[in-house]
Amino acid sequence: MSTAIALAATREPLLRAGHAFAAPAALLLFLIYIVPVGVLAWLSLTDYELGAVRTEFLGLANFERALADPVFRRSIVNTFAYVAIVLPGGVGLGLLAALLVHRRIRTRSLYEVIYFLPVTSTLIAMATVWQFLLHPRLGPVREITLGLGLGEVAFLSDPTLVLPSLAAIGIWQLVGFNMILFLAGLSAIPRDLYEAAALDGAGGPVDRFLRVTWPLLGPTTMFVTITTSITAFKVFDTVAVLTQGGPTGASEVLLYAIYLEGFQYFRIGYAAALTLIFLAFILVFSVMQAAALDRRVHYG
Amino acid sequence: MIAHAMLALGGAVMLAPFLWMLLTSLRPASGVFGGFSLAALEGFGNYAYALETAPLLRFMLNGVIVCAGILVVQLLVAIPCAYALAKLPFRGRGAMFGLVLAALCIPIQVPALPLYLGLAHVGLLDTYLAMMLPFFLSVFAIFLFRQFFKSFPDEIIQAARLDGAGEFEIVWRFVAPSALPAIAAFSIFSVVAHWNDLYWPLIVITETRLAPPPLGMLYFRDVETGSNYGALMAGATIITAPLVIAFLVARRRFIQGVTMTGLK
Numbered sequence: 001m002s003t004a005i006a007l008a009a010t011r012e013p014l015l016r017a018g019h020a021f022a023a024p025a026a027l028l029l030f031l032i033y034i035v036p037v038g039v040l041a042w043l044s045l046t047d048y049e050l051g052a053v054r055t056e057f058l059g060l061a062n063f064e065r066a067l068a069d070p071v072f073r074r075s076i077v078n079t080f081a082y083v084a085i086v087l088p089g090g091v092g093l094g095l096l097a098a099l100l101v102h103r104r105i106r107t108r109s110l111y112e113v114i115y116f117l118p119v120t121s122t123l124i125a126m127a128t129v130w131q132f133l134l135h136p137r138l139g140p141v142r143e144i145t146l147g148l149g150l151g152e153v154a155f156l157s158d159p160t161l162v163l164p165s166l167a168a169i170g171i172w173q174l175v176g177f178n179m180i181l182f183l184a185g186l187s188a189i190p191r192d193l194y195e196a197a198a199l200d201g202a203g204g205p206v207d208r209f210l211r212v213t214w215p216l217l218g219p220t221t222m223f224v225t226i227t228t229s230i231t232a233f234k235v236f237d238t239v240a241v242l243t244q245g246g247p248t249g250a251s252e253v254l255l256y257a258i259y260l261e262g263f264q265y266f267r268i269g270y271a272a273a274l275t276l277i278f279l280a281f282i283l284v285f286s287v288m289q290a291a292a293l294d295r296r297v298h299y300g
Numbered sequence: 301m302i303a304h305a306m307l308a309l310g311g312a313v314m315l316a317p318f319l320w321m322l323l324t325s326l327r328p329a330s331g332v333f334g335g336f337s338l339a340a341l342e343g344f345g346n347y348a349y350a351l352e353t354a355p356l357l358r359f360m361l362n363g364v365i366v367c368a369g370i371l372v373v374q375l376l377v378a379i380p381c382a383y384a385l386a387k388l389p390f391r392g393r394g395a396m397f398g399l400v401l402a403a404l405c406i407p408i409q410v411p412a413l414p415l416y417l418g419l420a421h422v423g424l425l426d427t428y429l430a431m432m433l434p435f436f437l438s439v440f441a442i443f444l445f446r447q448f449f450k451s452f453p454d455e456i457i458q459a460a461r462l463d464g465a466g467e468f469e470i471v472w473r474f475v476a477p478s479a480l481p482a483i484a485a486f487s488i489f490s491v492v493a494h495w496n497d498l499y500w501p502l503i504v505i506t507e508t509r510l511a512p513p514p515l516g517m518l519y520f521r522d523v524e525t526g527s528n529y530g531a532l533m534a535g536a537t538i539i540t541a542p543l544v545i546a547f548l549v550a551r552r553r554f555i556q557g558v559t560m561t562g563l564k
């Protein structure tokens with residue numbers, strides 16, 4: 001009895017401290033996530049526009065309109081096409097770079113720096129540099145395309161080339177980041193597994209990779225794949241700076257479409273519906289990421 | 301041998317934009333499209349011109365203010381909350397952690413529209429506060445710190461309590477310092493993310509003098525309309541330099557940070 005009272009007496013300040021410590025975060029969670037997402041859901045059911053005199057309840061009409069809207073459908077297709085290039089490119093090249101760098105002893109840290117440099121650099125500034133590099137008449141890449149007999153290539157103004165070109169810039173920025181994650185995964189593979197594999201007759205580099213490295217890198221590959229998908233899915237900066245969705249909508253992507261509807265045309269209700277569609281797509285990836293993060297940080 | 305060649309080739313592709321940017325920024329406007337020659341280096345004329353044309357240093361100051369403001373509040377909010385979630389039995393703890401996990405799955409672009417309307421409603425658009433407010437709460441920081449705090453020994457906390465230390469003191473004197481690597485990793489992640497963020501400032505800022513570096517770069521591009529590449533590249537160099545230099549100086553910490561958090 002007395003111990004229970006004593007326990008209650010010591011627990012009381014802890015309870016209070018717990019509430020006090022969690023309160024600011026809870027308040028911000030409420031203001032930044034809970035209320036806005038609720039408001040967003042409500043707006044998506046209306047025809048609210050900034051400065052409109054009256055607003056009407058539309059039900060699901062915004063969603064029907066969005067799914068039938070050729071501009072928005074194109075932005076979905078373009079976004080997936082962009083992800084379909086950046087995902088294998090970013091993950092594959094990141095893995096390749098990590099495998100090559102991992103065995104370097106003296107040059108490892110030099111390559112780490114070089115490959116990681118684009119990750120920290122401001123993408124808007126570097127996108128401007130890329131625009132210049134890829135300029136069909138003024139850029140240095142012109143020399144390469146001319147040398148290869150391809151003539152002048154309008155990387156950013158040819159509708160068939162614009163997405164792959166933006167994706168190449170995306171991959172350039174991402175490879176070093178993925179490489180670092182793969183390097184950490186590679187370091188965690190015990191040496192003796194390779195020796196055991198060698199005794200089993202798996203001595204060649206391809207055998208070693210297929211029988212030891214690849215299976216043991218599984219969780220890392222999974223994590224890198226999810227993170228890369230999310231990053232690629234949220235492509236915005238390069239589109240906003242270099243192409244504004246052009247030429248003729250060939251690089252119109254989801255976030256840019258939402259940005260235009262919501263913050264340029266102020267068709268808030270419609271933009272809210274588009275945002276919820278975007279959320280539905282991204283949730284598939286981000287729920288997986290949160291689960292993977294949970295496992296990752298434990299041995300971080 | 302092949303490995304070396306491939307790495308060197310890849311490295312050249314990685315570095316090419318940086319080299320081109322630097323070389324172009326040092327050449328006079330007329331010589332940009334000709335061949336290279338050291339005699340054509342105009343010293344730092346393009347830099348002087350870029351700094352005169354656009355308030356690039358102001359943009360960077362804005363970046364410093366915004367990043368510092370965000371980071372300080374993020375840490376002040378997240379560290380006590382993470383400690384409470386890890387070590388204190390309070391009502392609603394499970395629900396709170398559930399909400400943190402849920403929020404972890406929602407990118408900022410989702411609440412952006414209502415947040416913009418709210419800020420417009422209270423007349424806070426075009427302020428530093430508007431740029432910082434949505435990021436004051438980092439659910440990722442709470443999540444990360446909670447994992448680290450959980451492994452902090454309960455015996456030390458109990459001993460500190462018996463010595464008369466309050467929970468506030470325990471958090472800031474014992475628990476938080478023990479997770480310094482995680483806090484450093486998160487800080488790097490936060491500063492890189494917000495220094496480079498374009499989406500949110502593009503929405504809430506229209507005044508040039510408040511623009512952070514990426515938005516400033518956008519304005520500078522428009523002013524230059526892409527004709528004066530020397531000045532444009534000088535501007536890009538100035539904007540990119542702080543984080544690149546920080547990375548070169550604290551290389552280990554950056555790479556550890558990525559390995560630890562898995563996010564950028």
